[in-house]
Amino acid sequence: HFDGYHSHKKKMGDNEISKIFQTRRFYVNNDISGSPLIADQELGEREGIKAFVGMPLFVGDNVAGVLGVFSKSYFSELNIKGLRTAADSISLWIEQKAMEQRLWKQTKLFESIFNAVPDAFVFADSEWKIKLCNQGFVNMFGYSDSEVVGLKTKILYADEADFERQGLIRFNPKAKEQLIPYEINFKRRDGTVFPSETIGTVVKTKDEKGIIGYLALVRDVTLRKEAEKHQRHLQKMEALGTLSGGIAHDFNNLLNVISGFTDLTLLDLQVGSLQYRNLREVKNASKRATDLVKQILSFSRGLEEELRPMAVQHLIKEVVNLLSSTLPATIQVKQHIEPCGMVLADTSQIHQVLMNLCTNAFHAMRQTGGVLAIGLRQEEINSVGFKGLSAGNYALLTVSDTGCGMSDDVKERIFEPYFTTKEQEEGTGLGLATVHGIIKAHGGMITVESELNKGSVFRVYLPIINQWAVDG
Numbered sequence: 058h059f060d061g062y063h064s065h066k067k068k069m070g071d072n073e074i075s076k077i078f079q080t081r082r083f084y085v086n087n088d089i090s091g092s093p094l095i096a097d098q099e100l101g102e103r104e105g106i107k108a109f110v111g112m113p114l115f116v117g118d119n120v121a122g123v124l125g126v127f128s129k130s131y132f133s134e135l136n137i138k139g140l141r142t143a144a145d146s147i148s149l150w151i152e153q154k155a156m157e158q159r160l161w162k163q164t165k166l167f168e169s170i171f172n173a174v175p176d177a178f179v180f181a182d183s184e185w186k187i188k189l190c191n192q193g194f195v196n197m198f199g200y201s202d203s204e205v206v207g208l209k210t211k212i213l214y215a216d217e218a219d220f221e222r223q224g225l226i227r228f229n230p231k232a233k234e235q236l237i238p239y240e241i242n243f244k245r246r247d248g249t250v251f252p253s254e255t256i257g258t259v260v261k262t263k264d265e266k267g268i269i270g271y272l273a274l275v276r277d278v279t280l281r282k283e284a285e286k287h288q289r290h291l292q293k294m295e296a297l298g299t300l301s302g303g304i305a306h307d308f309n310n311l312l313n314v315i316s317g318f319t320d321l322t323l324l325d326l327q328v329g330s331l332q333y334r335n336l337r338e339v340k341n342a343s344k345r346a347t348d349l350v351k352q353i354l355s356f357s358r359g360l361e362e363e364l365r366p367m368a369v370q371h372l373i374k375e376v377v378n379l380l381s382s383t384l385p386a387t388i389q390v391k392q393h394i395e396p397c398g399m400v401l402a403d404t405s406q407i408h409q410v411l412m413n414l415c416t417n418a419f420h421a422m423r424q425t426g427g428v429l430a431i432g433l434r435q436e437e438i439n440s441v442g443f444k445g446l447s448a449g450n451y452a453l454l455t456v457s458d459t460g461c462g463m464s465d466d467v468k469e470r471i472f473e474p475y476f477t478t479k480e481q482e483e484g485t486g487l488g489l490a491t492v493h494g495i496i497k498a499h500g501g502m503i504t505v506e507s508e509l510n511k512g513s514v515f516r517v518y519l520p521i522i523n524q525w526a527v528d529g
């Protein structure tokens with residue numbers, strides 16, 4: 058009888074056995090024929106049951122159960138002594154079982170905690186062979202724990218030489234305590250490499266003399282690295298903008314002098330003379346240079362913009378009309394305009410943005426033909442800091458094409474001034490740098506999505522100044 062229950066999990070009533078629980082004393086009855094202690098009377102009679110002993114089973118100070126023994130003959134003093142010894146052994150066993158159960162629960166708890174950590178834990182023995190890892194490790198590295206246990210940690214390093222350079226230095230009995238995380242590239246089961254921040258410790262025996270193994274805590278920092286890269290990219294763009302803005306300004310002044318004096322001299326020359334024609338070329342070139350400088354100034358935000366409330370949809374219509382009449386028939390122009398609020402913008406600059414994006418889309422489809430789609434809709438951004446935008450309503454302008462697309466390497470650099478993949482006369486590489494500068498000056502943002510040979514989508518977000526939407 059354990060924990061106040063019969064073995065068949067029926068709670069005990071008010072009988073001799075429950076009295077033993079209460080009195081905590083053993084109970085002997087050498088004449089129990091016909092007593093309600095015998096649950097199956099018929100069986101008791103057939104077997105000739107005569108006597109009963111109940112022994113409390115102590116675990117610590119508590120009576121954890123009762124050992125009940127029925128007999129066909131009377132219980133002697135000696136019998137009872139023997140049973141008491143048996144009861145003591147059973148108590149001890151119960152105690153051990155309870156302890157095991159507590160330990161098991163504790164182990165399970167540790168295991169759950171160990172596996173709940175999203176970082177990877179990996180524990181290796183003194184030979185750098187993996188002994189144990191958590192679920193975080195399985196998720197991060199892609200190995201199941203059964204296949205990785207027993208393998209050397211060397212397989213985890215992206216550059217195996219790092220195992221020697223870093224691993225053996227840090228995971229070494231002589232290593233000083235290293236609680237500062239260090240950055241290192243690891244390799245997943247499928248071969249992909251990821252940057253990590255790792256802390257390694259030597260796990261020592263209790264007396265600190267020997268070592269049990271090495272524990273590494275690995276954090277995947279891919280996302281953080283990407284954010285940093287993005288930040289660096291923005292800074293670079295800004296620095297380039299400032300620099301070229303400054304140069305463009307000086308150039309602009311010089312060009313004014315050149316074209317001014319050219320104009321003056323042209324007035325004195327006979328129209329059609331050789332000198333006149335030569336000087337006309339100088340005049341044309343300086344005009345082109347002035348346009349170029351203007352463009353540089355606009356991406357470096359040196360150009361004054363005239364901000365007025367405007368409806369982007371009217372502008373799109375204008376651009377679509379223009380494109381439809383100029384683009385070859387192999388390129389289909391589509392527009393999808395949804396109601397959208399007004400933005401505070403410089404119309405000619407937004408026009409330039411749209412034209413630059415559409416020109417690029419056209420170039421991307423020149424060989425193959427395809428669909429150039431322009432879209433406009435209103436979008437609410439509420440997650441603070443979504444790609445650097447504050448929460449609020451935005452006009453989302455999309456220009457997409459089904460053209461050649463870009464590789465990741467190209468995509469990374471398209472907003473840099475002078476970055477172009479086109480022939481010298483074909484492109485200056487200033488188009489998207491200008492677009493980027495203009496949009497930034499308008500408090501907006503531009504994103505790009507592109508797949509090689511499939512096409513590209515440019516998305517421009519511009520803050521909306523009022524809620525009443527203008528229909529398409």
Ligand SMILES: Nc1ncnc2c1ncn2[C@@H]1O[C@H](COP(=O)(O)OP(=O)(O)OP(=O)(O)O)[C@@H](O)[C@H]1O
Pocket residue numbers: 413417418421458460461462463467471472476477478479483484485486487488489490512513
């Ligand atoms: N829609 C697109 N599809 C594929 N590649 C594109 C697309 N838009 C831009 N690119 C790539 O980005 C590069 C930079 O574009 P950007 O508009 O800044 O300069 P460009 O078009 O080369 O020259 P510019 O616009 O000054 O005449 C392009 O050379 C091209 O490689």
Ligand SMILES: [Mg+2]
Pocket residue numbers: 413416417484488489
């Ligand atoms: Mg361009």
